Amino acid sequence: MKAKTFRGGIHPPHYKEKTADKPIILCPIPSKIYLPMGQHIGQPARCLVKEGDRVKARQKIGEAESFISSPVHASVSGVVERVGPYPHFTGRMTEMVSILPDYVQEELQGCRADMSVAPSPDEIRQEVREAGIVGMGGAAFPTSVKLNPPPDMTIDSVIINGCECEPFLTADHRLMLEQTDVLVDGLRLIMHCVGARNGYIGIEDNKPDAILKVEAELLKEVPEWAVTMQIRVCPLKTKYPQGGEKQLIHALLGRDVPVRRLPSVVGALVQNVGTAIAISEAVRIKKPLVDRVVTVTGPAIRDPQNLRVKLGTTVSWLIKVCHGLSEPSAKDIMGGPMTGFVLENLDVPVVKGTSGIVSLTGDLVEARLRHRLTCIKCGKCVDACPMFLMPSLIGRFSEKRRYQDAEEAGAMDCIECGSCVYTCPSRIPLVQLIREAKGAILSMKRS
């Protein structure tokens, strides 16, 4: 089958070879963990515990109090040391619960996953909501909201995003190989929940082993409740940002999501691999979202790994588990190198949306500072933009504070994928300029 794709985009080096073949290993629990009440898009959870409380692993410690929000669960058993502001990966101080683990971990054990039956759609939504599941690809949007589309929209297609188009990251790749059955059950549960007939698992063609593994899984015995579902594995061209929601829907379904609208408008629902697995685990074994797979990698990391990490573990602990740094790191990123956050402080916790930790060395970072120029209008950003915008033009307007013009040029449609920044020979920080314009446009609208 010919690999499908979208128009635009870039071909950065994959940098995945260091961890692609490394099985997921359990990350040891550190001596202290920090659980932020806000790990998702929407209102932060309300803290349910106080200093000195003993908490069990998987116990709910934060309650979601509005529709767009998500509860938080203790990832380890132990004693609450403090409830207060700690540094978040964004650089801000936010409310977190710090727990001193007692390493007892009296979790709910022995629940056998029975995939032969499916609960009702409402039960699935309830379980997903209670388990605190959010989009694990990075955006951290509460999944229960996505499973609750407006009543006038019918979702006919559910897409599992197995692209993992960010360089360096291999967490989803490993999950597709190691928890294939859980992934497929997760997809079926989502389809059952929203009443969709068609399921797609989109995987970039640089992961042929994952494509084969998932295909083989689909050929196994299908449970009674899922026999009418049509699920296909779709190889996609390896191109960034193939995993962008709108780009993925275009490539797989040939439908274009209108600007500033949600995928449900075209009858599509996209979930990340990790999220689908978490959904299955929440429904089948009542496991809330308390851990996730994080790829710890980059040229500065001595022993890059795919780690199954308890949420709240600090980045510095992950780096220590990976044998520390082999050379000085010039930039430590939470997430992938195209869209991730630069960490100023390594003592910030892994959260639900943390897909990777990437430590870059100076040679990769300084390229930006060297050879900086004014825009030479080469148009490479225009050709790369997967939203068909003119990043150079929006950037120029933003620099001159002509925010009205920037809005007309489509600043608000930018998905901040970073393709323009990657490709710019003048090394102009276009995403930064466009973000500034977006902020200014929003505040203009508010006032």
Add this chain to the structure above:
Amino acid sequence: MEKGERREQLVPSTPAHIYSPVDAAVAMNDVLISLLPALLAATIFFGLNAIYLSMICISVAMMTEVVIRRLLNRPFSLWDRSAVVTGLLLAFTLPPTTPWWLAALGAFVAIAVAKELFGGIGRNIFNPALFGRIFIFVVPSWKVLLENYVRPMWWRDFGFFSIITSRLKEEGVTIMTLAGQYMDGLTGATPLAIRRMGAAAAVQNIRHLDLFWGNIRGSLGETSALALLIGAAYLFYRGHINWRIPGSIIGTVAVVSLLWGQDPIFHVLAGGLILGAFFMATDWVTSPVSAKGQIIYGVAIGLFIMLVRRFGLKTEGVALAILHMNPLALFIDRYTLPRPFGG
């Protein structure tokens, strides 16, 4: 903690955090590489003159950039190699017998006026090389020095290492070697000029194949379509140019010449069309970036070229067409914004 192992000075920044290895200097290097086949062809057809004039233009362009930027308190910028590209492109547009001082003046004007006075690389409105070329062409007393096109392979009779130039004498322009030896009967009109003079029969004698190899009278770098196309293929391969501008220029020229009942292959291969379409009109700074805009720009240049060739000057049609469209590039972009995905 591992903090000690991190650098003192971290680089805080917004994404993306990795960059394509192709920065401006790498891109300009690629342009220089793409011009090498044409430089080789020029050396074969016009002898050492090609190297001689190229070196003059490049070194004056570089020196001008250093001095002007120092005077204007701008940072040193030769690393981006755009001055070298401008110098070489200017040399390519010059007749092989151009006097050294006129070539140097062209290079000076290209960098000092067209590039730096407009604000430096990225801010220039006109293609610097073409601006320099037309500047030295519009002064009537110098113009005559730029109208003597030596015949290809002339050096076979005089030795590869002889360099010829033209000088203003009382009786007119004289072609002579640098050493002072007079040479008569070497120069003549280019194929396009012959056509304009109405000598249709003479044009019939010009073979398409000679136009393609470059075995014709013309400016240094413009004659060999083959060498230029090899270079252009490299630029395509490296992703620096796309088909839209060159394709629409060449397509328009071909269609218009067919409509006028003229030989389209002749019009495409003659004069500076291939050089202009692939290397001048595609100049990043002075051409539109939107897909639709690039096609509009190319078609307009193609029409302009054909109008000049039919009703205007004997030569310089391509240069004039591109220079006239340059300032419109930004406007074209503003009115051809692509429709956003899903918009």
